[in-house]
Amino acid sequence: MIRVAVVGAAGYIGGELLRLLIGHPEVEVAAAVSSRFPGKRVDGVHPNLRSATDLLFCSADEVDECDTVFLATPHRAAMTQIHRWIGQAKQVIDLTGDFRLDDTEVYQRYYGTAHAAPHLLGDFVPGIPELHRESLRSADLISVPGCMAVAGVLALYPLVARDLVEPMAQFDARTGSSGSGATAGEANLHATRSGAMRVFAPTGHRHEAEISRHLGIPARMTATGVEAVRGVQTICHVTLRPGADRSAVRGAFREQYRDEPFVRLVAHQRGAFRYPEPKILLGSNFCDVGYAVDEAAGRMVTIAALDNLMKGGAGNAVQCLNIRMGWPEALGLSFPGLHPV
Amino acid sequence: MTTPMQTCPECEDEVRISQAARLNEIVECAGCRNELEVVALNPTVLALAPEVEEDWGE
Ligand SMILES: [Zn+2]
Numbered sequence: 001m002i003r004v005a006v007v008g009a010a011g012y013i014g015g016e017l018l019r020l021l022i023g024h025p026e027v028e029v030a031a032a033v034s035s036r037f038p039g040k041r042v043d044g045v046h047p048n049l050r051s052a053t054d055l056l057f058c059s060a061d062e063v064d065e066c067d068t069v070f071l072a073t074p075h076r077a078a079m080t081q082i083h084r085w086i087g088q089a090k091q092v093i094d095l096t097g098d099f100r101l102d103d104t105e106v107y108q109r110y111y112g113t114a115h116a117a118p119h120l121l122g123d124f125v126p127g128i129p130e131l132h133r134e135s136l137r138s139a140d141l142i143s144v145p146g147c148m149a150v151a152g153v154l155a156l157y158p159l160v161a162r163d164l165v166e167p168m169a170q171f172d173a174r175t176g177s178s179g180s181g182a183t184a185g186e187a188n189l190h191a192t193r194s195g196a197m198r199v200f201a202p203t204g205h206r207h208e209a210e211i212s213r214h215l216g217i218p219a220r221m222t223a224t225g226v227e228a229v230r231g232v233q234t235i236c237h238v239t240l241r242p243g244a245d246r247s248a249v250r251g252a253f254r255e256q257y258r259d260e261p262f263v264r265l266v267a268h269q270r271g272a273f274r275y276p277e278p279k280i281l282l283g284s285n286f287c288d289v290g291y292a293v294d295e296a297a298g299r300m301v302t303i304a305a306l307d308n309l310m311k312g313g314a315g316n317a318v319q320c321l322n323i324r325m326g327w328p329e330a331l332g333l334s335f336p337g338l339h340p341v
Numbered sequence: 342m343t344t345p346m347q348t349c350p351e352c353e354d355e356v357r358i359s360q361a362a363r364l365n366e367i368v369e370c371a372g373c374r375n376e377l378e379v380v381a382l383n384p385t386v387l388a389l390a391p392e393v394e395e396d397w398g399e
Binding site: 247250265267268269270271274 | 351352353372373374375376392
């Protein structure tokens with residue numbers, strides 16, 4: 001058993017971390033840190049955890065030494081607290097945006113502020129098991145990517161790695177409202193969001209910088225908030241390189257993800273769910289990836305879907321923990337999702 | 342004799358065929374979920390069975 005602390009435990013990602021870690025057979029949740037609710041019951045904020053835990057939120061100062069700390073604070077809080085947590089735990093798994101980029105200038109451009117711990121940027125291993133599994137086995141600093149970035153990277157990596165597409169990707173991403181966090185704001189009002197297809201980032205979304213970093217090609221992304229609480233879907237348009245055809249594309253995806261426990265190929269020609277659909281992934285750690293090739297036009301589309309709080313956040317973080325600890329990679333992550341829902 | 346593994350004519354995935362497969366039997370490909378018809382035996386030949394296309398607001 002290891003002892004873990006979740007910092008920022010009252011947020012949506014924090015709640016999912018608690019749900020997964022409380023149910024994890026090798027983990028004891030030692031502390032749930034919240035600056036807003038110290039002393040309050042965890043299941044008062046996360047009612048799905050009733051009878052699963054009697055834990056109370058605590059302040060950061062009350063945390064004893066533990067093995068692993070998960071940071072699910074708002075962006076910018078992690079980089080200002082990072083030295084405290086590095087001194088207190090063997091591993092830090094950060095789920096904020098603070099250590100996702102490895103270039104201070106790019107960070108400043110996308111986040112609008114100078115980085116508070118630039119010397120640590122290169123020390124974090126990206127929490128993408130499908131690309132960095134070997135490094136994660138010994139990583140003590142892990143940065144879990146953004147939800148739309150994970151989807152975008154997994155949807156395109158097999159093609160970029162094999163030089164099958166031209167080096168420019170256009171993403172159209174859709175997301176549910178939980179991606180905006182658990183704090184109120186005009187844009188999060190039910191009256192604003194319900195029924196809307198709200199284009200909130202036509203250019204310059206932060207996850208576009210992450211996708212570019214991991215794929216090594218320029219990526220552009222539009223982000224739209226849709227009528228859902230959870231779920232992300234990215235559709236990516238790319239141009240095929242001369243000679244690249246449907247068979248090569250199919251082979252690339254099959255070879256890349258044959259042994260991946262949480263990436264499934266979904267490119268069906270029959271049934272109601274032919275391409276990746278976030279709705280059936282809610283609560284699960286899967287990223288479904290599909291594609292369609294237009295050989296005559298020399299172009300193709302890739303589609304990815306995931307639960308933004310799971311493979312796009314807490315689930316991916318627990319998968320990284322399992323790899324780091326040498327446990328079975330799917331430990332505590334076996335929930336297959338719901339249907340119908 | 343039918344061979345137990347065939348290749349899907351649509352997606353090139355491997356399709357398992359029963360040893361007792363008969364002519365015109367329909368099997369489902371796990372890769373693309375197309376229905377495939379056994380159109381010949383000895384050797385086995387699979388062909389795509391047609392389906393109605395979806396049309397939403399086109
Ligand atoms: Zn097939």
